[in-house]
Every structure is written in structure tokens, then in C-alpha cells.
Amino acid sequence: MRSLYIAIMILLAISIVACVQTEKPTVKIGVLVPKTGKFQTAGVVMENAAKLAKKHVEENGKVKIELEFADCGDSAEKTKAAFLDLANRGVVAIVGAYSSPQAIAAADAALETKTPYIVSVASTGLIEKKVAEGNSYVFRNAYNTxxxxxxxxxxxxxxxxxxxxxxxxxxxxxxxxxxxxxxxxxxxxxxxxxxxxxxxxxxxxxxxxxxxxxxxxxxxxxxxxxxxxxxxxxxxxxxxxxxxxxxxxxxxxxxxxxxxxxxxxxxxxxxxxxxAALEKIASTEYTKKYFDGYRKEYEEEANNYAGVLTYDAILILGQALEKLENVKSGDEKLKTSLIEELEKGEFKGACGIYRFNAKHQAEWGSEKLExxxxxxxxxxxxxxxxxxxxxxxxxxx
CATH class of the missing domain: 3.40.50.2300 (Response regulator)
Structure with missing residues (x-):
């Protein structure tokens, strides 16, 4: 009887450990969207696209994402405040914002809070300049000017x-x-x-x-x-x-x-x-998933710049996180590992396959990303x- 009891307890312990090991880690990603102001039309599609990307990342079964949204309005001041708010909520990385002045403010806040940030819309050359000057927290998957x-x-x-x-x-x-x-x-x-x-x-x-x-x-x-x-x-x-x-x-x-x-x-x-993407051109499997998924979820056609690039920014982070071990939201070491993975990795999106150059700019104009x-x-x-x-x-x- 004692042997049976011990055997049952061992099996129970093994099953508990297995459940813990297979439980998908949850990480928070922040999204800066212009819910108010001159760019709020873009804000709607950016938020929708981010939610769709979360769904598609989680379909891979390797990581679970919790999105945190903040209104960046149409000013640099509101963007910085929104970025700091997201950083305080324990996000591992942030994407978004719209105009160049907003992205610059967000880049400065990224350095201040040591939070990885992907510029998914703005094109200003000052982003690459900041990286060259030592701000390693900033990446851009959007076009540069x-x-x-x-x-x-x-x-x-x-x-x-x-x-x-x-x-x-x-x-x-x-x-x-x-x-x-x-x-x-x-x-x-x-x-x-x-x-x-x-x-x-x-x-x-x-x-x-x-x-x-x-x-x-x-x-x-x-x-x-x-x-x-x-x-x-x-x-x-x-x-x-x-x-x-x-x-x-x-x-x-x-x-x-x-x-x-x-x-x-x-x-x-x-x-x-x-x-950045056209439904007629299947750059990767995510091209169809984006356009079909957006149409199904929101009953309208998908945006092919601010929306799709915000979608791809979330996919990029999701794929980078999937490659890391012991992913835990709130772990400061995770942010460093994430930056290293973004610098060396290759990532699939609806627009094509992304790699970042030495200035953390996506290599638009390359064979895999046009x-x-x-x-x-x-x-x-x-x-x-x-x-x-x-x-x-x-x-x-």
C-alpha cells in the first residue's frame, strides 16, 4: 500500500512539473496609439492591427502576449507621458506612435527607461542618429525618410x-x-x-x-x-x-x-x-493572414502602412521572444536579451522578412523587404x- 502511495505521489509531482514547464509565459507589450488629435484615424487601425498580431503570435503556442495601450495623441509631450506610463506598467517593449516628433520623444523615453522601442510609422533620420550616438533601445521596422x-x-x-x-x-x-x-x-x-x-x-x-x-x-x-x-x-x-x-x-x-x-x-x-504590403503580393504567409484576418475581425479592408507595420512590429517582438529562454515579464535581463535578439535575428512579417542594420533600421529595399x-x-x-x-x-x- 505504501509503495502504491509513493508511486501515485511521484506521478502527481511529474504531472505538476510538466504542467508548469508547458505553461506559456505571458509578457506585456506596450502600444502607443493616437486615440485623440490629428492622427486618430490611424490610431484605430494601429490598435486593431496590434490585436490581430497578438492573436497570430499566440497561435504559435510559444508565448502569450498581454497588450497595454496608451494614447499618444498628436504631440511629443503626450507621447513621452504615454511612454513613461507604459514603462511603469511593466511592459517588456513598446511599439507605435505616429509622427516624427512623437517618435523622437518616445526614443528619448526609451533610453530614459531602458525599454526597447520599435518605431512602426515615423520616418525621421534622427532615429538612426540616436542609435549611432548610443541609444541601443530603439529600432525601426517602418521606412526611413x-x-x-x-x-x-x-x-x-x-x-x-x-x-x-x-x-x-x-x-x-x-x-x-x-x-x-x-x-x-x-x-x-x-x-x-x-x-x-x-x-x-x-x-x-x-x-x-x-x-x-x-x-x-x-x-x-x-x-x-x-x-x-x-x-x-x-x-x-x-x-x-x-x-x-x-x-x-x-x-x-x-x-x-x-x-x-x-x-x-x-x-x-x-x-x-x-x-508596405499589398494583398496581391504574398511576401510571406503573414501577408494573407493579415489581410484576411483583418477583414474577418473588423469587417473592413486592412490598412497597408501604419496598420500593417504596427502588426509586423508585434510579430517581430513575438518571434524574438520565442527564441529566448526563461521569458518572464518584468525581468530586466529579458530586455537586454531581447535587444540582442533583435540585432542578430531575422523576422517574418506581412511586408516581408526583416533584418535590422547597425543603426537598427529595417533593411527596406533589400530582396526580402521591399x-x-x-x-x-x-x-x-x-x-x-x-x-x-x-x-x-x-x-x-
Whole structure:
């Protein structure tokens, strides 16, 4: 009887140990989203995408994620406060924020709190500069400004345009001006004008700037629209309604969403755009999981820049954490190990396969990670770039 009792206790102990060993570790990841202010439209898709990524990471069964969200608004000050709040909640890493000033504030807070941070939207070159100066906590999976400019330059080359016009958005002027500077370095085409609208100063500024542009742009000119938000739709309507000619090249965002473009009917024709991911191009298995999953979860089409890159940032962290042993949220050594894994690892996302260079910038423009260009014509997005996926040449009205 005693032997039977001992045997039962041993089996019970083994089963308890097995349960403990197979229990998935839970880690907290913070997400900075603009729930209020000028960028709140992007905030919705960023939060949705982060939740979808959590689901897909947990499907691998190796790590469990608890997302902590904080409103970063549209200012650097609110972003830093939100970052510090998330750090105090015990997160192992943070992703997100929107504009360049916000990302810079978050990068400074990352160094202050020794918390790994992935910039998933903003493009400012100051991020790489901070890493070069010793801030090893910051990574960026989004484009840098140079790559934004190179993509726009690629489109100008593909289009055989005669000249181009740059329409910027004042709250994103740091990004816009940096992008335009790269374009000017990469093309000999004439810049017709550089203009910025700011509806907070004049409610009719978007429409007025659109009418002005329509007076200056010719049949074979490209209007580069540097606003990824909802005001870009109002601008496009006013521009085409005023007889605006040529092609409108959008930096993406709202004007790259199929439901937006379909809703504009013929007004959307000959609108080209960049996208970090396109549903037609299956860069990895996560491309389909992202677009299909977003459509199923939220009953709308997925965003192909701020949304998908926030999704990928969570995937990157999830895959890095899966490679680490003894993952415990709140363990300071875990943050150091996470940084080391991000520096040396390769990570799958919906956009492609990520590696980070010495300045912690994702290697956009590499064979495994490329931006995409498409043009909306007759109710369909036609892939223009990369060349191996191209469905059409650039089409003119």
C-alpha cells in the first residue's frame, strides 16, 4: 500500500512539473496609439492591427502576449507621458506612435527607461542618429525618410512624367520635407511647386490648395500628395472637381484603402500609391493572414502602412521572444536579451522578412523587404512595382 502511495505521489509531482514547464509565459507589450488629435484615424487601425498580431503570435503556442495601450495623441509631450506610463506598467517593449516628433520623444523615453522601442510609422533620420550616438533601445521596422523618397522617385521614373508638384500636410512637414529632399536628389524633373495645407489655420485650406494645384499641373505631370490621412480624400475630390490633370501619387494611408478608392468612383482613377504590403503580393504567409484576418475581425479592408507595420512590429517582438529562454515579464535581463535578439535575428512579417542594420533600421529595399507601388484604374489596384510583380505600366488619363 505504501509503495502504491509513493508511486501515485511521484506521478502527481511529474504531472505538476510538466504542467508548469508547458505553461506559456505571458509578457506585456506596450502600444502607443493616437486615440485623440490629428492622427486618430490611424490610431484605430494601429490598435486593431496590434490585436490581430497578438492573436497570430499566440497561435504559435510559444508565448502569450498581454497588450497595454496608451494614447499618444498628436504631440511629443503626450507621447513621452504615454511612454513613461507604459514603462511603469511593466511592459517588456513598446511599439507605435505616429509622427516624427512623437517618435523622437518616445526614443528619448526609451533610453530614459531602458525599454526597447520599435518605431512602426515615423520616418525621421534622427532615429538612426540616436542609435549611432548610443541609444541601443530603439529600432525601426517602418521606412526611413530616404526610402520614402526613393519610392516616390521610382514612381516618377516609371511614369515618364514631365514634371511634378508637391502637396504636403503641415502637421507632417518634417516627414514631407525630408521625403521631397530625397526626391530632388534622385530626379532631374522640374518641381512645379511645393505647397502645404493646414486646415487648423483655414478650414477651407484643403479645397483652396486643391484648386490652386489644378491650375498649375499639366496632362503629363504628377502631383505628389504627402498626406496619408482622411484630408487627402477631400483634397483629391476638390482637385479632380476643379479639372486637375495628370496622376496623383499618394503616400498611402487612407488613399490606399480599396473601400476608400471604390467609394470615390471615377474620381479615384489614376491615383497611384505606395504600400508596405499589398494583398496581391504574398511576401510571406503573414501577408494573407493579415489581410484576411483583418477583414474577418473588423469587417473592413486592412490598412497597408501604419496598420500593417504596427502588426509586423508585434510579430517581430513575438518571434524574438520565442527564441529566448526563461521569458518572464518584468525581468530586466529579458530586455537586454531581447535587444540582442533583435540585432542578430531575422523576422517574418506581412511586408516581408526583416533584418535590422547597425543603426537598427529595417533593411527596406533589400530582396526580402521591399515597398510596393500600385495605381488605381477602373476600380482595381494594378501593381507597378516591384518589377517582378508588375501587372501594368503606369497609365495616364
Amino acid at each position: 530616404t526610402y520614402w523618397g526613393k519610392l516616390a522617385s521610382e514612381f516618377l521614373s516609371l511614369s515618364n512624367a514631365e514634371a511634378y508638384y508637391f502637396q504636403g500636410f503641415q502637421p507632417l512637414s518634417t516627414f514631407n520635407k525630408g521625403m521631397l529632399n530625397v526626391i530632388q536628389q534622385n530626379t532631374d524633373l522640374t518641381l512645379i511647386d511645393e505647397v502645404y495645407y493646414n486646415p487648423s489655420v483655414d478650414p477651407k485650406d484643403v479645397q483652396n490648395k486643391a484648386r490652386d494645384a489644378a491650375q498649375k499641373i499639366g496632362d503629363k505631370d504628377v502631383l505628389i500628395l504627402g498626406d496619408p490621412g482622411s484630408l487627402s480624400v477631400a483634397f483629391l475630390k476638390a482637385y479632380r472637381g476643379s479639372g486637375g490633370k495628370g496622376i496623383v501619387y499618394s503616400v498611402g494611408g487612407v488613399l490606399a484603402l480599396p473601400q476608400t478608392l471604390k467609394g470615390l468612383n471615377s474620381t479615384a482613377d489614376y491615383t497611384a500609391f505606395q504600400a 515597398g510596393k507601388l500600385a495605381e488605381w484604374v477602373n476600380g482595381e489596384a494594378l501593381v507597378l512595382y516591384p518589377a517582378k510583380f508588375a501587372e501594368s505600366e503606369v497609365l495616364w488619363p
